[in-house]
Amino acid sequence: MSTLLKATDIVSGYLNRPVLHGVSLELAAGEVLAFIGPNGHGKTTLLRTLSGFVPFRSGEFEFDGQRLEKASVHDRVGAGLVHVPQGDQLFAEMSVEENLLMGSYLLRDGGEINRRLDQVFTLFPKLKDRRGQMANGLSGGERRMVGIGRGLMADAKLLMLDEPSLGLAPLLIEQIYEALGALRAEGRSFLVVEENPSRLLNFADRFSLMDAGHIVWSGNAQEARASSNILKTYLGGH
Numbered sequence: 001m002s003t004l005l006k007a008t009d010i011v012s013g014y015l016n017r018p019v020l021h022g023v024s025l026e027l028a029a030g031e032v033l034a035f036i037g038p039n040g041h042g043k044t045t046l047l048r049t050l051s052g053f054v055p056f057r058s059g060e061f062e063f064d065g066q067r068l069e070k071a072s073v074h075d076r077v078g079a080g081l082v083h084v085p086q087g088d089q090l091f092a093e094m095s096v097e098e099n100l101l102m103g104s105y106l107l108r109d110g111g112e113i114n115r116r117l118d119q120v121f122t123l124f125p126k127l128k129d130r131r132g133q134m135a136n137g138l139s140g141g142e143r144r145m146v147g148i149g150r151g152l153m154a155d156a157k158l159l160m161l162d163e164p165s166l167g168l169a170p171l172l173i174e175q176i177y178e179a180l181g182a183l184r185a186e187g188r189s190f191l192v193v194e195e196n197p198s199r200l201l202n203f204a205d206r207f208s209l210m211d212a213g214h215i216v217w218s219g220n221a222q223e224a225r226a227s228s229n230i231l232k233t234y235l236g237g238h
């Protein structure tokens with residue numbers, strides 16, 4: 001498999017507060033890499049650094065053959081690197097459809113936009129029924145679907161998902177992961193962050209455990225299951 005993303009020794013943070021202290025990761029096309037671990041240890045900061053919202057202080061970042069550590073957010077989206085942020089961050093006074101269309105703002109081809117919209121509605125039929133509804137009237141699960149759908153509208157080569165299960169009831173989490181599994185089966189690549197990673201054991205190919213801005217453990221799902229310390233501390237003993 002070809003390498004889609006390679007980042008080496010990322011150091012980044014906020015003002016005088018470094019958060020990531022030399023994080024390296026590599027992801028092949030079609031692969032799902034998960035970052036797990038307790039809150040406040042840099043998982044969100046990693047996604048924000050890769051997507052360009054937090055600058056690299058040092059380190060290198062190559063995505064789909066392009067060096068991107070100094071690129072704008074806009075150029076990274078254009079390269080196919082799309083961030084689905086924690087808490088959805090929808091435009092509250094805009095409809096479901098308008099929110100989705102914001103994801104394809106770089107595209108001018110109306111036919112292609114409609115094709116992607118149809119794909120999102122096939123994946124999340126509920127959104128088709130709600131397409132004219134304002135985002136502020138949606139349920140938590142519907143909001144999450146719009147957030148992911150907006151990422152798909154950008155035709156992401158890599159979707160970076162920040163806590164897709166956050167705040168959802170177990171049944172909805174299952175539905176969301178079922179949809180993500182369908183996208184994965186089509187060959188999409190994901191970088192996913194979850195505090196509680198039990199849902200990811202059937203979704204992610206590899207896991208990296210982040211602690212205080214360092215990767216302290218990496219392995220595949222089988223190794224995660226086999227590692228009693230990891231299971232006890234981070235996977236809730238499943």
Ligand SMILES: Nc1ncnc2c1ncn2[C@@H]1O[C@H](COP(=O)(O)OP(=O)(O)OP(=O)(O)O)[C@@H](O)[C@H]1O
Pocket residue numbers: 014017019037038039040041042043044045046195
């Ligand atoms: N905008 C910000 N300004 C200053 N410090 C921040 C900012 N955002 C996050 N931090 C700090 O950076 C550290 C890492 O936070 P980060 O959000 O990356 O962790 P996380 O593992 O993703 O947890 P969470 O899921 O709660 O976001 C924390 O100590 C946090 O307080």
